[in-house]
Amino acid sequence: MTIAEEFPSVRVRAPGKINVYLEVGALQEDGYHELATAFQAVSLCEEIVATHSDGFTMAVTGTVDLDGVPVDDRNLALRAARLLAAETGYEGGVHLEVHKQVPVAGGMGGGSADAAAALVACDALWDTRLSHPELHRLAARLGADVPFALKGGTAIGTGRGDVLNPALARGRFDWVLVTSEEGVSTPKVYGELDAHRERHRVDIGPIAARPSVDAEVLHALRAGDPAMLAAALRNDLQVATLRLRPDLASILEYGEASGALAGIVSGSGPTLAFLCATPEHAAELRALLEADGHTALHVHGPVPGARVIG
Structure with missing residues (x-):
């Protein structure tokens, strides 16, 4: 055979x-x-x-x-x-x-x-x-x-x-994703980030050539603590994505006001990710976002x- x-x-x-x-x-x-x-x-x-x-x-x-x-x-x-x-x-x-x-x-x-x-x-x-x-x-x-x-x-x-x-990541992290029918070009997002940094270079100051992940992120993942991780979320591309897609800002605000521990643009976007305390809280947030007219998905990680x- x-x-x-x-x-x-x-x-x-x-x-x-x-x-x-x-x-x-x-x-x-x-x-x-x-x-x-x-x-x-x-x-x-x-x-x-x-x-x-x-x-x-x-x-x-x-x-x-x-x-x-x-x-x-x-x-x-x-x-x-x-x-x-x-x-x-x-x-x-x-x-x-x-x-x-x-x-x-x-x-x-x-x-x-x-x-x-x-x-x-x-x-x-x-x-x-x-x-x-x-x-x-x-x-x-x-x-x-x-x-x-x-x-x-x-x-x-x-x-x-x-x-x-x-x-090392212990436990389970529950997320609610809000998706968008209109995608965002990753090169455009990086280009907008560079332009933003140039416009605000006096306020922002020098950008590190070699960045590093904050130790608080690693501590939160090791502890399996969603609240600790929520406080450490960061996405440098978010400011650029929101400038290209300003409609996403109100969804971020709504999700956080509706029970999410924190919301963040996923990568270059436009998908939004809301971190929730428990699977039950994630299910509730998903229902609220769908009732508000958004396409929302409950996912978990790591897998x-x-x-x-x-």
């Missing part, structure tokens, strides 16, 4: 993420920024089913707005499959069925989760047997958030977010990274 006959398809699930802390360093000469971030993988996940094929093709379905999601080599998942084949000398192809639940261009790393899932799915389907460090190396070539989607859990990211160190599921 051939590998293709024994394993005709592989299903993989990979999580979206919330940046519970994101400090952005000064703009570098190469146009990039050093980052210091604390990632938490949450229970809103992407799924990919990989099946044997002569070529490289994909189809996308999902519970989110799929406008603008490419199904050719512009898609990170398909690029991940091609990269793995090239690196391992695999001569066949794959068809990827992608089911998206993470908002597109929502600051939660949905595309990165797809890429991580594609790496794991194709590695299992093709029996290429790469080690975890080898998969991580390929993930880092695809994008800064892909290694974390591969790893999951809670981690500290430095460099451009792709140098990961695990962080594992990309993995094969039955």
